Amino acid sequence: MRALALAVALACACAAHVIYAAPGEEDDAGLDPEYANARKAIEAKDWRAAIGLLNSAALRDTRNPDIQNYLGYAYRNSGDLPAAFRHYNRALQLNPRHRGAHEYLGEAYLMIGNPGKAREHLDLLGKICLIPCEEYAILERKIAAYGAGGK
Numbered sequence: 001m002r003a004l005a006l007a008v009a010l011a012c013a014c015a016a017h018v019i020y021a022a023p024g025e026e027d028d029a030g031l032d033p034e035y036a037n038a039r040k041a042i043e044a045k046d047w048r049a050a051i052g053l054l055n056s057a058a059l060r061d062t063r064n065p066d067i068q069n070y071l072g073y074a075y076r077n078s079g080d081l082p083a084a085f086r087h088y089n090r091a092l093q094l095n096p097r098h099r100g101a102h103e104y105l106g107e108a109y110l111m112i113g114n115p116g117k118a119r120e121h122l123d124l125l126g127k128i129c130l131i132p133c134e135e136y137a138i139l140e141r142k143i144a145a146y147g148a149g150g151k
Helices: 002-020 033-043 047-060 065-078 081-094 099-111 115-128 134-147
Strands: none
Touching (some): 033 065, 065 099, 081 099
C-alpha cells in the first residue's frame, strides 16, 4: 500500500511540473512533435512558426492548458493582443491555477494599460503559490516597473 501511495504522489508531482512549467522548462520527451517544435520556435522568438505549430497541436489536444498558454504568449509577442487574451483565458478555463497563464495575462493587461487587472492576477498567484514562485516575483516586478513609469 505504501508503494502505491508513493507512486501516486510521484506521478502527481511530475504532472504538476508539466502543468506549471514556463517556456523552456519542460522536458521534450514524450511531447507532441509539433508542440515540442513550437517550444523551440518560441525560444528562437519565431512567433509565426510557433503559432502555426501550436494551433496544429491544439487541434489534437483540445484540453491542454499549456498549449493555450504558449499560444497566448506567442500571440502577445507577435502583437496580436486580442488572440493572446483569448488563449490565456482558455488556459485558465482549463486550469484556473495555471501560474504561467496568470503571470502572462497580468503582463498583457499591463501592455493595454490596465494595472488593476494585472494586480488581480498577482493576487491570484499569491493564493496559488503556497511557497514563493517565480511567476509571482516576475509579475510583481513588472507591475512595480509599470507603476514607476517603466511600462
